[in-house]
Amino acid sequence: MKSASAAPVDGGKQFVRVVSVREHFPGLKTFVFRADGERTKALAPQRAGNYIAITAKVGESRVTRAYTLASSPKEAEEGVYISTVKKAGILSGYLVDEVKEGDVLEISRPDGRFVYDAERDCAHIVGVAGGAGITSMLSMAKAAAEGSEPYSMTLFFCVQHAYEFLFRDVLDGLKGDKVQVIYVVEHDAPDWAESGVFTKELLHKYVKEKSTLFACGGDALYGHIARELSGDGMVANMKFSANSVTDREDAEGRTFTLTVHMADRTLDIPMRASETVMTATERAGLAALSQCRVGECGFCRSVVKRGEFAVDAAHDRRTREDAENGIIHPCCTYPESDMEIFVPSDPAAEVL
Ligand code: FES
Structure with a gap:
């Protein structure tokens, strides 16, 4: 298993201004960000499939959550990040x-880590997006069309109802030598979409070369894809975007x-057995460092002095050495008793 990346000293923070907000329907908005020009002069580079973590004070809590980017590497280079947010939790x-x-x-x-790897992946990739999971796939399709990533791509965008096809105007504009977009809808399919769900037959109808499959859209979609493509030789390897804890x-x-x-502080705070250790620290208003919130980045890496805990197996990316030495990622760890831990603080907290 790969070891988690270490957190940079400054926490890797940037400050961005919201330059436009588009509401798709109630509870779903797309935000466009630019560097604020004061604390951040230029945006850091982005790979297709990357996320950003947004941190904000909400009530008494300082909360961080990760959001996938729909922007492309070229758009980031030109000074813009784009992200779509679905109203689902506190942040x-x-x-x-x-x-x-x-x-x-x-x-x-x-x-x-949900990015193309030329050494691991095929020259052609298949994207399967479920609903709002289109954001990272849109980023990957833009990257193929603009040439900032070396692959060609067939994208299956799967929804239940046609009104859920976000960014159709943008996606249609990407179609060409490098990008093929197939709309798939379960109910009342219009004539420009395939009717039903993603299947092996649909894959073979549109894809004629060995491919790497990237999927974004949740466990139900991932289980369906794994079952559907079991033993199929067209897909060389698959990469599923991590789901929220x-x-x-x-x-x-x-x-x-x-x-x-x-x-230099020590505090006793209440913690529910149902929540992650990270959620408890956030609820208490502590500025504990975190970023990906799915066990991958290692920013929240903490030392347990005492106490029992359970790690969400699907999100456990700790090295064996860390696991043996009582190191946890609080973002995907649940308490089983009172606990005592040493956690890294967020260096950006003081400037807020
Ligand atoms: S926030 Fe990334 S591992 Fe916990």
């Missing part, structure tokens, strides 16, 4: 309901005490 709700043009946000540099069931409603050592 997404704040962004969709409160943030407007002109506001300045604190974000991370683009990062993430969610609260877990805890019918007993247990609560523990978390003793947190951060910088």
Whole structure:
């Protein structure tokens, strides 16, 4: 297993201004960001498929969540990031309901493992996007069309109803030698879309060369793809975008005490068994460092002094050495008892 990347000393922060907000339908908005020109003069480079982490103070909590970028490497180079936010949690709700043009946000540099690797992947890639999972696929399709990534791409954009096809005007503009876009809709398919769901037959109808498959859209879609393409020789390898870590069931409603050592402070805070250790620190208003929120980046890497915990197996990216030495990624770790931990603080917190 690859070891997690170390956090840069400055936390990799950038400050961006919202230059436009587009509402697709209630609860779903696309934001365009530029460098604020004061603390950040120029945006950091972006790869197709990257995410940014947005951090904001919401009520008493300082909250960080990761959002995939729909912008391309060329658009980032030209000074623009684009991200679509679906209202689903505390920070997404704040962004969709409160943030407007002109506001300045604190974000991370683009990062993430859901990117093309020329040594690992085929020269042709198949993208399968479910609903709002189109954002990272749009970034990858733009990169193919503009030539900032070396692959060609066939993109299957799968939804239940045709009104869910976001960015259709942009996607249609990308079609050409490098990009093929297939719209797939379950109900009432218009004549420009395939009717039904993504299948092996649909793949073979449009793709004639060995390919790497990238999918973004949730566990149900990933399970369907894995079953559908089991034993199929057309797909050489598959890469699924990591899903968010969610609260877990805890019918007993247990609560523990978390003793947190951060910088030169030590605090006791309440922690629910159903939430991740990271969520507990956020709820308490602590500026603990985090970025990807899915166990990948290692920014939140913390040392457990005492206590029992459970790591979400689907998101456990720790090295074996870290796991054996009581190191956790609080973003994907749930408490099983009172705990005492040493956590890294966010160096950008003081400037807010
Ligand atoms: S925030 Fe990335 S590993 Fe926890």
